[in-house]
Amino acid sequence: MSGRSTAVAHSNIALIKYWGKVDSRLAIPATSSVSLTLDAYRTETTVEWGNDRDSVVLDGDPLSGVPADRVSRFLDLVRDLSGRSEYASVVSRNTVPTAAGLASSASGFAALAAAATSAAGLSLSPRELSILARKGSGSASRSIFGGLAVWYAGTDDASSYAEPLHDPGLDLAMVVAVVNAGTKEISSRDAMRLTADTSPYYDAWVSSSRVDFAGMLEAVAAGDFTRVGELAESNAMRMHASMLGSTPPVSYWEPDSVRCLRLVRELRAAGTECYATMDAGPNVKVLCRRPDVASVSAAVGSLGVAGVTTSLPGPGVRVTEAPR
Ligand code: ADP
Ligand code: DP6
Ligand code: CO
DSSP states (O other): OOOEEEEEEEEEEEEEOOOOEEETTTTEESSOEEEEEEEEEEEEEEEEEEESSOEEEETTEEOOHHHHHHHHHHHHHHHHHHTOOOEEEEEEEESSOTTSSSOHHHHHHHHHHHHHHHHTTOOOOHHHHHHHHHTTOGGGGTTTSSSEEEEEOOSSGGGOEEEEOOOOSOOEEEEEEESOOSOOSSOHHHHHHHHHHHOTTHHHHHHHHHHHHHHHHHHHHTTOHHHHHHHHHHHHHHHHHHHHTSSSOOOOOOHHHHHHHHHHHHHHHTTOOEEEEEOSSSOEEEEEEGGGHHHHHHHHHTTTOSEEEEEOBOOOOEEEEOOO
16 A cells, blocks of 8 residues: 655744753653644655655755655654555655754654554644654644644653644744854754763753743743743853863854854844853844844844844644645
């Protein structure tokens, strides 16, 4: 029996970060996180069961090694769920730069989860899809949902899932300063493991991020943009501080990253409220209100960084082609 489906998912940027697992196999994180799904960056993935082996083509190139193996191990989970033993062909396209710190693993595994299960004839609830996507990449649990999402760390497979977080009208937008769209030297997975294993600041990161998470839920519920932004910026800086304490140290920053962070402080001082966040890569994401997108993106553009992308909140995952 063969089945073929296509799904689209968007990447998401965490406002309270996930950085560290308590269970690597199940991808149970040490802390809960909050994110904004972006309309600007997405993955479209087609899965067809009934192949003679698992094959993955990303942006026209066949994958091998670790990235191909990650997909195959994920397909194993779908085989277990569906009771199938066939292999699958996976063809994917990212409009998000791959492995650049713009969350390609989030959109990538959310789209793969939806396409692979649909093609296998499974009909998962959004929560079940979030739990499955998490095991491909933790951040993918949140890309099942549009707009703001919260991923509860939980304590086991069933309790670690994301769900939508009500936005009381924050009117959020994000300006992405693309400092370098190239491939990072160390994956998020390996860098967070190294931080957890070797950084003396890791425990402090975990305890302070738990406090930030509670504060973020309150700030979002209150529609307090200033508090949301302040918490997002300081949480990101603390995550990067924890990485710097690793042996060997991990730093994703480039000179243009620092220039962008400085610009954000200057814009705030001049009266445009905006806040910076950074992930496992050199690119700087600037959280602002929708009416300020044009002025913030013009200011970032004036720095002469490699690129500027503006984004509004994006939608959750959806299946665009399913077996009839
Ligand atoms: P990012 O910041 O882009 O999320 P990560 O280090 O977390 O970087 O993950 C990058 C990895 O995610 C890639 O090397 C690849 O293994 C996987 N990935 C990215 N996009 C896809 C996709 N469309 N389909 C399958 N796997 C993907
Ligand atoms: C810095 O979800 O990419 O973007 O679960 O190992 O695949 P794995 O890691 P990943 O880590 C994301 C780290 C981050 C912060 C975040 O998105 O919360
Ligand atoms: Co990732």
